Amino acid sequence: MKIAGLLHATILVEDLQRARRFYEQVLGFAASTARPEMSFPGVWYDLAPNQQLHLMQLPSPESGLQRPLNGGRTAILPLRLTICLPW
Secondary structure, three states: OOOOOOOOOEEEEOOOHHHHHHHHOOOOOOOOOOOOOOOOOOEEEEEEEOEEEEEEEOOOOOOOOOOOOOOOOOOOOOOOOOOOOOO
């Protein structure tokens, strides 16, 4: 099997409006109109052709989870930016 690309990544957020301010005002993302009505608040962003970032305002399933101090403490989604302005 060969991976052809990443279709979407999902990030759970506690405060959707705060997250939107960061992604839209700092990074310049535009909300996609393709997101259907769902039972929870969220937003989709088109990052590149056939690549999206999904934000979902839902409780974290990892709340209270104890992680080792040496790593694995967070999920990351590195993005390559062409321009990054100070915020």
